[in-house]
Structures are given as C-alpha cells and as structure tokens.
Amino acid sequence: MDEILSYFLRDELVELEQLQAQVADRKNLLATLEAQCKSLEQGVIELSSPSGPFGRASHLRVELLEQIRVAKEAVEAAEVRSEVEIEAKHDPELRHLRARLAYCEELLKHGDLTQRQLVIQFTSLARQRFLWLEAELLKDARLHLARLEAQLERAQQSEVDARARIEAGRRAADEASKQYAEAQRSVEAIEADIRSSSCLIQTQVGWIQREQEAIQAIVQRRKIDFLVHFTPVQNLPSILQHGILPRSELEDQGISAIYPDTLRLDQFLGRISASISFPNYQMLYQKTAAFTGCEFCICVVAPRVLWERHCLFTIRNAAASGQRDAAVRADWSSQALEAMFFEPISNPAGQAIRTARRLPDHFTTNPQAEVLIEGHIPSDWIQQIMVRTTMSRDLLISEFNWPPGIFGRVRFGNDLFDRRVDWQHFQRMP
Numbered sequence: 001m002d003e004i005l006s007y008f009l010r011d012e013l014v015e016l017e018q019l020q021a022q023v024a025d026r027k028n029l030l031a032t033l034e035a036q037c038k039s040l041e042q043g044v045i046e047l048s049s050p051s052g053p054f055g056r057a058s059h060l061r062v063e064l065l066e067q068i069r070v071a072k073e074a075v076e077a078a079e080v081r082s083e084v085e086i087e088a089k090h091d092p093e094l095r096h097l098r099a100r101l102a103y104c105e106e107l108l109k110h111g112d113l114t115q116r117q118l119v120i121q122f123t124s125l126a127r128q129r130f131l132w133l134e135a136e137l138l139k140d141a142r143l144h145l146a147r148l149e150a151q152l153e154r155a156q157q158s159e160v161d162a163r164a165r166i167e168a169g170r171r172a173a174d175e176a177s178k179q180y181a182e183a184q185r186s187v188e189a190i191e192a193d194i195r196s197s198s199c200l201i202q203t204q205v206g207w208i209q210r211e212q213e214a215i216q217a218i219v220q221r222r223k224i225d226f227l228v229h230f231t232p233v234q235n236l237p238s239i240l241q242h243g244i245l246p247r248s249e250l251e252d253q254g255i256s257a258i259y260p261d262t263l264r265l266d267q268f269l270g271r272i273s274a275s276i277s278f279p280n281y282q283m284l285y286q287k288t289a290a291f292t293g294c295e296f297c298i299c300v301v302a303p304r305v306l307w308e309r310h311c312l313f314t315i316r317n318a319a320a321s322g323q324r325d326a327a328v329r330a331d332w333s334s335q336a337l338e339a340m341f342f343e344p345i346s347n348p349a350g351q352a353i354r355t356a357r358r359l360p361d362h363f364t365t366n367p368q369a370e371v372l373i374e375g376h377i378p379s380d381w382i383q384q385i386m387v388r389t390t391m392s393r394d395l396l397i398s399e400f401n402w403p404p405g406i407f408g409r410v411r412f413g414n415d416l417f418d419r420r421v422d423w424q425h426f427q428r429m430p
Contacts, residue, residue, distance in 0.1 A: 004332070007310035007374055008208060012201050019194045026187045033180040040173035048166055057159035061152065068148045212307040214334030219303050222341065222361040226383060227274040227301045227371060228416060230284050232258045232294050236385065244299060244377040246270050258294070260287040271312065271372040274301060276340065277362040280317070280370070281419050298416050300384040301377055306337065310374040313337050317368040340364045357422040367420050384411050 006013070046052045050059070218224070229244060235257050238245075242255065248269040250257050279298060288296055305311070313336040342365050343352045354365055389412055 003309055003375060004208060004212070004307070005205065008332075009201055009204055012197060012204070016194065016197045016201065019190055019197060023187055023190050023194065026183050026190065030180060030183050030187065033176050033183060037173055037176045037180060040169050040176060044166055044169040044173060053158065053162040053165070057155055057162050060155040061159055065152065068145065068152060211332070211334050215307040215337055218334060218337055219306060224276055224303050224306075224362045226303060227276055227305060228279045229272060229274045229299045229301060229377075230260075230279050230287075230296050231299065232260065232291065233297045233387070234258050234294070236297065239299065239382070240379050242376070243379045244272055244301075244382070246272050246373075246376070249376060258291075260291065260296075268312070268372050271374055272377060274305075274371045274373055275367075275369070276364050276371060277360075278367070278420055279416055280368050281417075281423070282368065283317070284417070295387070298386040299382050300386060300416075302381045302383055305373055305377060305381060306371070309377075311337075312370075312372040313340050314370045314372065315340055315342065315364075316366045317370060340366075340369045357425060359422060363420070367422065386416050387412050388414055388417050 049055055231239070231244075238250075238255055238257060242253075245253075245255065246269060247257075247259060249255075284296065288294075310332050312331065341354070341361070341363075343354045344365075353359075359365065
C-alpha cells in the first residue's frame with residue numbers, strides 16, 4: 001500500500017509536506033510576533049507609567065518649574081531689598097564712601113582742575129563698588145536660578161526623548177500587530193490549502209483502495225496465483241540479496257547483472273517486465289537461443305505485486321510498435337488489468353478467441369502481454385525459482401551461497417519453459 005500510495009501521491013504528499021512546513025514556519029513567526037507585540041506594548045506602558053522615564057521626566061519638570069518660580073520670586077525680593085541690606089551689611093563702608101563723596105563735592109566747588117578729575121575718578125570707583133556689593137548680594141540667588149533653569153532644560157529634553165520612545169514603541173507595536181495579522185491570514189490560507197490537499201489525497205486514497213480491492217477480486221476470480229520473470233541464473237545471487245531490481249536501479253547502485261534484453265526498446269528502464277501466470281515463451285525462446293551457454297531461470301512472484309506496486313498493464317509486448325504509448329495509457333487500474341484478458345470475436349463461427357483457444361482464466365489473451373512493475377520486487381515475494389532439470393537445480397545449489405531456507409524454493413520442471421497451449425496461433429517457435 002505504501003509503495004502504490006507513494007507513486008500516485010508523491011507530488012501531492014511533497015506539496016502537503018511543504019505546506020505543513022510553511023504552516024510551522026508561520027506559526028513560529030506568529031509566536032515571535034505575538035511575543036514582540038506583548039513586549040512592545042509592555043514597553044510603552046512602562047515608558048508611560050509614572051515610574052517610567054516619561055513619568056519621571058514630567059514629574060521632575062513640574063518640580064523644577066515650581067522651584068524656578070520660587071527662585072525668581074527670591075531674586076525679585078532680593079533686588080527690592082538689596083539697597084537696604086547693602087546699607088545694613090556694609091554701613092561703615094558706605095558712611096565712609098558718603099563722607100568722601102561729600103568731601104569730593106566740596107573739592108568740585110572749590111578745587112582746581114586736577115582735584116576735580118580725581119573726584120570724578122573716585123566717584124566712578126565708589127559707584128562701581130556699590131554695584132559690586134549689590135551684585136554680590138544677588139549672586140547666590142541668581143546662580144541657584146540658573147542651575148534650576150539648566151536642570152529644567154535637561155528635564156524637558158528627557159521628556160521629549162521619552163515621548164519619542166513612546167511613539168516609536170507604539171509604531172513598532174502597530175507594525176508588529178499588522179505583521180501578526182498578515183501572518184495569521186497566511187496561516188489560515190495555507191491551512192485551507194492543506195485541508196483541500198488532504199481532501200484530494202483522501203479521495204485518491206479511496207480510489208486506490210477501491211482499485212486494490214478490485215484488482216484482488218480479479219486475481220481471486222481468475223485464480224491468478226503468480227507472475228513470472230525470467231532471468232539468467234547468474235543474476236540470482238543479486239536477486240536473493242537485493243530482490244528483483246529494474247535496470248535503472250541496478251546501474252545506479254553499481255550492481256553487476258546480465259541483461260537479456262540489451263536494447264530494451266520499450267524504454268521502461270525503471271520497471272521490471274513480468275508476465276501473468278505464464279512466461280512470454282516466444283521471448284524466452286529467443287533469449288535462450290541468443291545467449292548460448294547461459295542457463296535461464298524463472299522467478300515465480302506472488303500476485304500481491306499487482307496491487308502493492310504501480311504497474312503498467314499492456315495487452316501485448318510493450319516494445320511493439322506503438323505499444324509504448326498504449327502502455328502509458330494502460331495505467332495501473334483494475335480496468336487495465338482486466339483488459340489483458342479481453343475476449344474479441346474473430347473466427348467465422350462467431351466464437352470468442354479465448355474460448356476457441358481453450359485459454360484458462362488466469363492466462364492473458366496475448367502471450368506477450370506484459371506487466372511493467374515500478375520499483376523493486378523484494379526477494380521474499382519470490383515464491384519459487386524454476387529451472388529446467390534436476391541437474392540445473394543441483395548445480396545452482398552447489399554453486400551459489402544460498403541464504404538459509406531458500407533451497408525449498410528452487411524447483412525443476414519444464415512446464416513454464418514450454419510453449420503455451422495456444423502456441424499454434426503464434427507460430428514463431430519450431
């Protein structure tokens with residue numbers, strides 16, 4: 001079942017695996033985006049909270065504004081009381097300055113030019129001293145105010161920076177939310193594709209199972225007990241180790257083999273040629289005559305290969321002119337298998353060919369009808385290995401290192417090496 005399913009559904013299963021991988025990737029992306037959204041939203045909340053950078057900057061700005069207001073009032077009050085405080089603090093110096101100024105005024109009235117210049121110079125110095133005293137009194141208050149204003153500027157910049165961070169966080173959270181929504185839609189679309197593919201696969205699986213049951217019914221009704229595949233006995237050790245392999249796999253794996261059909265005109269190098277119930281005796285005779293000194297054996301294969309491997313069913317030799325295209329059309333199905341046993345009317349008496357030729361139900365109508373089997377046939381599906389004589393059998397047993405239990409499967413007999421009952425209608429053998 002697995003082989004036939006993998007053949008029919010290989011593309012669909014690969015596509016389904018790809019879709020499932022895409023869903024897994026998208027879900028991982030969703031989880032990442034969801035975590036990112038939560039982190040960004042939490043970051044915005046923390047930035048905006050009273051204990052966050054923005055809240056702290058805003059609170060500091062308010063405090064500094066209040067302190068600046070108080071400092072400005074202190075400076076204004078200091079300016080108002082500066083003269084009084086200067087006089088109180090520097091009264092002796094001021095009395096001395098005033099006395100000297102009075103003396104200078106007298107000199108200005110009665111003194112000469114030189115004295116007047118000195119008085120003017122002294123008056124200027126006295127005024128500068130007074131201004132310095134006033135500035136000294138206000139210096140601390142103004143320095144404090146300047147420091148507060150600088151702190152305010154820094155707090156305002158911190159507030160601006162925090163606000164910018166908040167806005168950037170909100171934009172990032174919005175973008176992450178958009179990506180999350182887009183990824184969610186993508187997941188839903190892919191999951192819809194998966195459901196559609198799964199339904200298609202289930203439909204095909206149902207068809208395959210029904211065809212398998214129909215093929216098994218044909219096998220039981222026609223009493224098809226085996227298929228046959230002939231090959232040189234030199235290939236048996238490889239067959240017992242690896243099973244029956246198509247030529248393409250033998251070449252890929254570098255396994256040495258003798259190819260009876262060197263041309264392989266049907267071009268199905270990836271398939272094994274077999275017949276139902278009886279070998280293609282015409283082809284077997286030709287190959288036996290062509291390969292002189294080469295002993296042929298017939299591998300008798302369990303009929304399960306008909307429903308557990310993908311097969312092409314051909315009503316005549318697949319290498320015949322035009323048959324390759326027909327073989328492709330005769331794909332694996334119960335109808336294609338049944339067509340190998342077609343019963344046309346051909347004689348003047350209106351008698352059916354199979355009836356006229358006394359063909360058993362398990363013989364194909366044309367002795368060269370083929371089953372082209374995809375892949376390999378396991379060695380444990382080989383029910384028997386037929387050789388012509390006891391001498392051939394004994395020689396095989398003595399020459400090869402047979403696996404345990406294989407001796408019982410080696411049989412001798414001429415039945416499958418002889419001509420079919422309807423050979424007179426296909427006289428190519430003497």
